[in-house]
Structure formats: C-alpha cells, structure tokens
Amino acid sequence: MKRRSFIEKTTLASMSSLLGVDIVMGAKMPSDYLPLGLQDPNPFELFSKDTRMTVLNSKPWNIEAKAHLLDDAVTPNKFMFIRNNGIIPEKPDTKAWQLTIDGESVKEQKSYPLSELKSKFKHYTYQLTLECGGNGRSEFDPPAKGNQWTIGAVSCANWTGVRLRDVLEDAGIKDDAVYIGYHAADKHLSHNPQKEPISRGAPMAKALQDETLLAFQMNGKDIPLAHGYPLRLVAGGWPASVSGKWVNRISIRNKEHDGPKMGGTAYRIPCKPVAPGAKVADADMCIIESMPVKSLITYPMSGAVLKKGNSLKIRGHAWAGELEVIRMEYSIDFGATWKKCILNKPANRLAWQHFTASIDFSKKGYYEVWAKATDSQGKSQPMLLPGWNPKGYLNNACHRIAVKIK
Amino acid sequence: MxxxxxxxxxxxxxxxxxxxxxxxxxxxxxxxxxxxxxxxxxxxVEPDAEDPDRVENGIHIRTGFIDAPGMEETIINCTSCHSAELVIQNRMNKERWHATIDWMQESQNLWDLGENEEIIVNYLIKNYPVIAKGRRAELKNIEWYDLQN
CATH class of the missing domain: 1.10.287 (Helix Hairpins)
Structure with a gap:
C-alpha cells in the first residue's frame, strides 16, 4: 500500500525527470495516460494491446500477434501488430494537421486541412489486409537482419477514409507521374530532424486503386496513435510499409520514389533467385509489390489434445496480396494428401478470406495440421521456406499446428 | 593594540x-x-532504486544482455538509438555484423566505433551465435491442452 502511494505521488515527477522536460498540464493528465516519450512503460496498456501479444522491440516499438489471437473475422486493435521504424509522434495536433500534395508531377501543389479532407471527398470503408513484408523472417536460414517476426505481423481491419485517387485528382496529376511517396510526422531514432525514418510509396496504378485510402478511422473509431492517428495511407495487399502512418504529405513523383527504405535491401528482394546467404548487389534488388498467397490456422491454438472419435473443427484466414484465394486445403500427413476446406469470398477486394474444415483422425497419436492456400493464378504456399533473400521478406510457407489424439 | x-x-x-x-x-x-x-x-527495499546495472544469473537485468566481456561497449554504443531486444533477437556471423554496422553508419547516424567495433562484434558472435534452422524447423515448445469440443 505504502509503496503504491509512493509511486503514485512520485510518478509525475519521475516522468518529468526521465523525459528531461516538465509535463505541462500534468495535473490534468488522465491517470491511465503515459507520455510516449517514456521508453519503458507497459506497452500493453500504452497501446491497448492484449497481454498475450509479443513485444519484439521497445525502441522502436514492434509488437506481434500469435496465430490464435487473430481468430476474429475483423482484427480488433488489441490483436493488431505494431511495426514502427521511428519514434511515434507524441500528440498530433489534428486542428493544425494538413495533408500536402506536392512533387514533380502534381499540377498544382495543394494543402488540405484534415477537416476539409473529410468534408470535401466521399468516404469509403474497406476491410484491408496489411501484412509486414518481413512477417515470418525468423524462419530464414541463414538468419536475416531485422525484427524477428514469427507469424503475427498481419491484420485485417476495417479502414474508413477518402480515396487517395480523389485527392490526387483534385490537385491534378501530370501525364509523367510514375509513383507516389508519403512523408509523415514520426521522428528518426537518432533524433536527427533532417532524417525521415521511412518514406515509401507505390506506383501510380496502386495509388489510383479504389481501395487505396487516406484513412482516418479504423474499425469505426479514430485510428489508434500507434497505427497512424490522425491520417494513414492504407494500401491493402502490399507490404504494410506502403501504408504510411501519420501522413502529412504525399508527393506525386515523375520517377520511382527515393525516400528512406525504398533502396538498398529494404523491402526489396533479389530480382533473380539466389542461393541462401548470397551477397546481392543493390542493382540486382527489386521492390516488393503485391504480397504472396498465405494463410493462418487461427483455431484451435497449437497443442490441442482431443479424444479419439471427436472431429476437429479448424478455422482461419487466407489472403493473396492483390489476388483472391481460390482454394484452401489442409493436410494431416505432412503433405502426402490434401483435403479441401470450405472457403468464403472476401468482404471486398484485398480483404482476407475465412476458411473452415472438420477433420477426422483414424488413429491415436501426434499430428500436425498444415494449411495451404492457392491464389487465382494457381500459385500455392510452399511447405518449405520460399527463396532466401538478404532481409528475410515474403516467407509464406504453410502454417501448421500440433494436435494429439488420445 | x-x-x-x-x-x-x-x-x-x-x-x-x-x-x-x-x-x-x-x-x-x-x-x-x-x-x-x-x-x-x-x-x-525499493527495487526500482537498485543498481541499474545489476546482473542476475548472468543476465544484465535492465537490457537483457548476457553479462560477458564486451557487454558494456555493446550497451553504450548499440542501445542509444534502438532497444537491446533488437540486438539480442538477431543472429549473424562476423562478416554480417560488420556489414550491419557499416549500414547503420551510412544511413542511421551511427558514429565511428573505433576499436570498440571488434569488441562488440566479438561479444555478439560469441554470446549470440547463429543457430542452423534448415529449410523448416520442427514445431517446438508445444503447450498441450485438452480441447473441449
């Protein structure tokens, strides 16, 4: 008790001293609010995440889900992975927030206050799959550098906003436009104000798609701060790094965008397949566009023990970047035989699809249930790791769970 | 007088x-x-007031690093921009650690590490060696539970 009250009394003072600045309006600060400048608060409280999520990195914040936490048809915030490259903006001033459209290929540079963006253009809501390009990186051998994501860097929430196309067309797109690049309010880890942590983008064709949004809501509410409040570019089906958070400027470029993390090995893979561990010159690396076909068994959690005679009902989601999943199968004999799952259509283009199956086991023993999705171009998930690449992107190997029949 | x-x-x-x-x-x-x-x-005894550099069971509590020669240099040079977790979860050989340091110096504002570079890389490869995983690892650490249908 004493310790608790001691902590309560000293929290504000110690927060201020840790941050090296006074916390203005500290007395009015809600008791459950923690300033983001602190690097060791409880991240689950800070970001309203379920405590079963895994923190991979606290500076910058990188947090992932587990397969069984992603069981919801629409991912709620508490199970949504966080991937940050820099420092989250502390308190975005939404009244002063502006989105500027500029670049070599804009007809007229324009700035839109957030309120104008919301009132001037029509709103759309889409359920969009966002998967980190490095999801599954931890499985590559030799290991690839970066956050060692397992399987939980994927989500599919409802995003509401205006079409990027409508805004770009309002400013005017010149004929020579090739690419868009975003700029945002997050800060570089080195605290150098001249440096952007990340500034990526997409070719015009992706920028102009119906589902590419400048979103201000996630699942019907303001976007949580860690996911891009107050404005996020959302480009479903592509590496989630294309979906820039805290966006305040979009440049229409007359060449491929050249912001940080567009070049080198970042979000790029060898244009031609290479042997594991190979050195690849920058010139031989190509930008990742659509994400590959993939699926997750979200129920049951791995480790289920069943009585013989009971059938096992499995369910999960499958997605295929720009494409649709046309077939979903499972195997309980390490791929020797495959059986079909029931597969639903997506809620809209670029949303993940749900599947179910009922599995019967004829013998007692140890089993693994492997899941395999096939996309509309006939490409399936590999059972082994796909092609090695220097940064460990695009691991879409089949997901599996362990099951015992007793 | x-x-x-x-x-x-x-x-x-x-x-x-x-x-x-x-x-x-x-x-x-x-x-x-x-x-x-x-x-x-x-x-x-206020645990928060304890030594920020205390070590328990060979682990530096504040950062999670293994307490071994080179740890201090690693903490000082590698955790001012990013967390120690990012270092610990990465497994690389000597050559790739040097390449990673070069990349951080070229693009992420990392300073010249001087003779500490060798000390840090040696600490990392010794304490966080590369583990061969092959083309697909076995499922590990399965927590078995009764599933009620």
Whole structure:
C-alpha cells in the first residue's frame, strides 16, 4: 500500500525527470495516460494491446500477434501488430494537421486541412489486409537482419477514409507521374530532424486503386496513435510499409520514389533467385509489390489434445496480396494428401478470406495440421521456406499446428 | 593594540564555539539521518532504486544482455538509438555484423566505433551465435491442452 502511494505521488515527477522536460498540464493528465516519450512503460496498456501479444522491440516499438489471437473475422486493435521504424509522434495536433500534395508531377501543389479532407471527398470503408513484408523472417536460414517476426505481423481491419485517387485528382496529376511517396510526422531514432525514418510509396496504378485510402478511422473509431492517428495511407495487399502512418504529405513523383527504405535491401528482394546467404548487389534488388498467397490456422491454438472419435473443427484466414484465394486445403500427413476446406469470398477486394474444415483422425497419436492456400493464378504456399533473400521478406510457407489424439 | 588582542581573543573563542556547535549539529543531523535510514531499511527495499546495472544469473537485468566481456561497449554504443531486444533477437556471423554496422553508419547516424567495433562484434558472435534452422524447423515448445469440443 505504502509503496503504491509512493509511486503514485512520485510518478509525475519521475516522468518529468526521465523525459528531461516538465509535463505541462500534468495535473490534468488522465491517470491511465503515459507520455510516449517514456521508453519503458507497459506497452500493453500504452497501446491497448492484449497481454498475450509479443513485444519484439521497445525502441522502436514492434509488437506481434500469435496465430490464435487473430481468430476474429475483423482484427480488433488489441490483436493488431505494431511495426514502427521511428519514434511515434507524441500528440498530433489534428486542428493544425494538413495533408500536402506536392512533387514533380502534381499540377498544382495543394494543402488540405484534415477537416476539409473529410468534408470535401466521399468516404469509403474497406476491410484491408496489411501484412509486414518481413512477417515470418525468423524462419530464414541463414538468419536475416531485422525484427524477428514469427507469424503475427498481419491484420485485417476495417479502414474508413477518402480515396487517395480523389485527392490526387483534385490537385491534378501530370501525364509523367510514375509513383507516389508519403512523408509523415514520426521522428528518426537518432533524433536527427533532417532524417525521415521511412518514406515509401507505390506506383501510380496502386495509388489510383479504389481501395487505396487516406484513412482516418479504423474499425469505426479514430485510428489508434500507434497505427497512424490522425491520417494513414492504407494500401491493402502490399507490404504494410506502403501504408504510411501519420501522413502529412504525399508527393506525386515523375520517377520511382527515393525516400528512406525504398533502396538498398529494404523491402526489396533479389530480382533473380539466389542461393541462401548470397551477397546481392543493390542493382540486382527489386521492390516488393503485391504480397504472396498465405494463410493462418487461427483455431484451435497449437497443442490441442482431443479424444479419439471427436472431429476437429479448424478455422482461419487466407489472403493473396492483390489476388483472391481460390482454394484452401489442409493436410494431416505432412503433405502426402490434401483435403479441401470450405472457403468464403472476401468482404471486398484485398480483404482476407475465412476458411473452415472438420477433420477426422483414424488413429491415436501426434499430428500436425498444415494449411495451404492457392491464389487465382494457381500459385500455392510452399511447405518449405520460399527463396532466401538478404532481409528475410515474403516467407509464406504453410502454417501448421500440433494436435494429439488420445 | 590592546583592543586588537582583545577582539582576537573574542574571535578565537567565537570560532571555537562555532566549531563546537557545528559539530553538535552535524552529529544530530547524522544520527537522525542514520535512524531514519534504519527505519527506511526496515520498512521496504525499493527495487526500482537498485543498481541499474545489476546482473542476475548472468543476465544484465535492465537490457537483457548476457553479462560477458564486451557487454558494456555493446550497451553504450548499440542501445542509444534502438532497444537491446533488437540486438539480442538477431543472429549473424562476423562478416554480417560488420556489414550491419557499416549500414547503420551510412544511413542511421551511427558514429565511428573505433576499436570498440571488434569488441562488440566479438561479444555478439560469441554470446549470440547463429543457430542452423534448415529449410523448416520442427514445431517446438508445444503447450498441450485438452480441447473441449
């Protein structure tokens, strides 16, 4: 008790001293609010995440889900992975927030206050799959550098906003436009104000798609701060790094965008397949566009023990970047035989699809249930790791769970 | 002259008095402080107030690093921009760690590490060696539970 009250009394003072600045309006600060400048608060409280999520990195914040936490048809915030490259903006001033459209290929540079963006253009809501390009990186051998994501860097929430196309067309797109690049309010880890942590983008064709949004809501509410409040570019089906958070400027470029993390090995893979561990010159690396076909068994959690005679009902989601999943199968004999799952259509283009199956086991023993999705171009998930690449992107190997029949 | 001598004598006795009273005050303050501290010691040990560099079971508690030669250099040079977790979860050989450091120096504002670079890389490859995983690892650490259908 004493310790608790001691902590309560000293929290504000110690927060201020840790941050090296006074916390203005500290007395009015809600008791459950923690300033983001602190690097060791409880991240689950800070970001309203379920405590079963895994923190991979606290500076910058990188947090992932587990397969069984992603069981919801629409991912709620508490199970949504966080991937940050820099420092989250502390308190975005939404009244002063502006989105500027500029670049070599804009007809007229324009700035839109957030309120104008919301009132001037029509709103759309889409359920969009966002998967980190490095999801599954931890499985590559030799290991690839970066956050060692397992399987939980994927989500599919409802995003509401205006079409990027409508805004770009309002400013005017010149004929020579090739690419868009975003700029945002997050800060570089080195605290150098001249440096952007990340500034990526997409070719015009992706920028102009119906589902590419400048979103201000996630699942019907303001976007949580860690996911891009107050404005996020959302480009479903592509590496989630294309979906820039805290966006305040979009440049229409007359060449491929050249912001940080567009070049080198970042979000790029060898244009031609290479042997594991190979050195690849920058010139031989190509930008990742659509994400590959993939699926997750979200129920049951791995480790289920069943009585013989009971059938096992499995369910999960499958997605295929720009494409649709046309077939979903499972195997309980390490791929020797495959059986079909029931597969639903997506809620809209670029949303993940749900599947179910009922599995019967004829013998007692140890089993693994492997899941395999096939996309509309006939490409399936590999059972082994796909092609090695220097940064460990695009691991879409089949997901599996362990099951015992007793 | 006489006056001078007199005032010198007064000053001397004043000085003695001041020194004595100062000693008394110091002793009183020290004993109160001591008693207070004893009381505090009896009440609670504040874990947050412990040594930020304490090590338990060979692990540096604040960062999670393995306590071994080179750890200090690694903490000082590698955790001012990003967390220690990012270092610990990455497994690389000597060549790739040097390449990673080069990349951080070229693009992420990392400073010249001088002779610490060798110390840090040696610490990392020794304490966080590459583990061969092959083309697909077995499922590990399965927590079995009864599934009620």
């Amino acid at each position: 006489k006056d001078d001598k007199l005032s010198k004598g007064i000053r001397r006795s004043y000085r003695t008095l001041i020194v004595i009273s100062a000693l008394v005050v110091a002793i009183v303050v020290a004993s109160v402080y001591y008693l207070d501290n004893r009381k505090a010691e009896l009440v609670a």
